[in-house]
Amino acid sequence: MRMKPYLKRSLTVVVVGGLSAVLVAGCSSGTPEASAPERDLGTPVAGEIGDGVLKGVTLTYAASGGIFQDGQTKAAWEPFAEKSGATFLQDAFDSGKLKAMVDSGNVSWDVVNTTQFDTARGCGTLYEEYDYSQIDMSKIPEGTVTDKCMVPNILYGLVVAYNTDAFGDNPPTSAADFFDTKKFPGKRTVSQSTYVDPQTAEFALVAQGKDPSTITTDDIDGAFDMYRSLGSDVIGWTTGAQAQQQLESGEAVMGLVWSGRGYGAAAAGAPIAPMWDDWMIMVDSTGIPKGIKDKQAAFAAVNYYIGAEQQAKMTELTSYGPVNTDAKPKVDKKLGTWLTTEHMATGHAPNVDFWVKNYDVLATAWAGWATGS
């Protein structure tokens, strides 16, 4: 049983070595990185970047994937990389992962796509404040910048998409019509996804005749009760793809869905049309995670992304609305009817400040709604 001396020694070495490796690994995280030297990039013009000015820089964009991220990459990130000399990588975004990165001081994303509520809520803690002097904001649609940590990423909407076979002669014309199962019989689909969506609540409040800009916390439960009162006439969607499938198959005759998904169903040949009389204006944020190494390069990338040409191409590839008022995407008639940018007058803007301030109440109500209780 007695251990051979050399075995004993090597075992000690392994144990001590292993322990010290662990200690070293544990201590080495959190070392501050030296910030990149400021370069002179000149006055920013949306959609422009100097030749080879970012050689050697690597940037990573994290977004929700699919055709949406592919389209953005083709329209903006690839040309940006080619012109500036930077390397552009793509990754999948997750808020929890971002928080873990920022908390551990080891951030590997430079530009991210998230909701305007996320950047407003995490401004200064999870997201960097923008230096708007490094970005050409002159062509950004009015009212779409909702906090200091965001530049709009896309302009889209939560719209009622309805089946024209069912309601072609007498289409719904207000948010209240969505809840009127007598006049408009059939199943409705509405978001019950894990991802909290304050504008689903706002839509119900609009249907009650309330103005989103003056709502109070007492209204929140009432909003979800509106949907619950539809009983078996309401089915939920948990992903955008599912919403589209429910509309295409006719399982739902009406849906409160993202405009891009409604268009997706229409483009697949389903008799689906948008109702523009009451719709919720949605803006996604382009955020910069807190503590990235090269803010200047990230700002330059965002400034390139919001160029008129890039935005037009992005819209053509993804069907989501451009965030540059000069962008003139070449779209066919069908996509044209789904573009939010033509209907801004009847859209309801979100009350971002209210939802950020009362996030706890919203989260509790949403968790209940999204778990069917």
Place this chain on the structure above:
Amino acid sequence: MSQISAPSRPRVTSAGKVGSEANQRAPRNWKPFLLLVPAFLIVSLFFLAPLVDVFIRSITDPRLGLQNYVWLFTTETNITVTVRTFGTALLVTVVCVLLAYPYAYLMTIVGDRTRNLLQLFVMLPLWTSILVRTLAWMVLLQDTGPINGFLETAFGIGPLPLIRSTFGVALAMSQVLLPFMVLPLYSAMSKIDKRLLPAASNLGARPITAFFTVYLPLSRPGIFAGSITVFILGLGFYIIPSLLGSSKEIMISALMYQQISVFLMWGQGTALGIFLLAATVLILVVVGRLSKGASMFPGVEK
């Protein structure tokens, strides 16, 4: 084992000698435990340390106190989803016992080749990616899928709610968890003396009596081991309920994901995690008491 335990037995010579002998031998006894060091390091670094971190977060995020646990037990949603989670796991356990028991019994009475084949069939689902399997179920169970299509053409009954229902979730979960029930049951049954059943009928017992008084009690260790494994694994399912269920089948793991990754309320998310762990340990202890003498871990003898 005898090597280690032998020295601790005191030799009756003189009181002083016993003590000195114990001291002398003590250093020799702990050395085999060095073999535990790699496993201990891995478990403590990658399991215990994060677990402590999770627990600390649950009582300090956003501030020191028990507010996350108060939230956990006073929010209706949490209670509904917890009850639903335990209910689903229990349902799946019962389904697995009912399906696996005859299957495992069959494995004990057939020849080697057939047994290997049966074993292969039960293991197959484990070797397939969970996503692929779940997507296959989605195709099969959906309203316009082959099962509903067959029911409609053959019997003229409209699409049954196979998907987005507890049925679909429990079915897919049972398929995944079946091996964890079959294998411990088989290992318990293969040790039962086959001559006991003929002996019972010799003494006048009808087959049903023989089964309930002789065979079932002897196979109990397998039932306990399999049920505990299936139940506890079933509590943590995430993908299957979210793909095959509706919002009314969502389980506690989805609630945790929502708190951590969507709401960024890590205090509440970690409190849910600690709660699930504590509940699981509690169940293990209670069942451990109930099943005295039976091993709770497949393949481990007591």
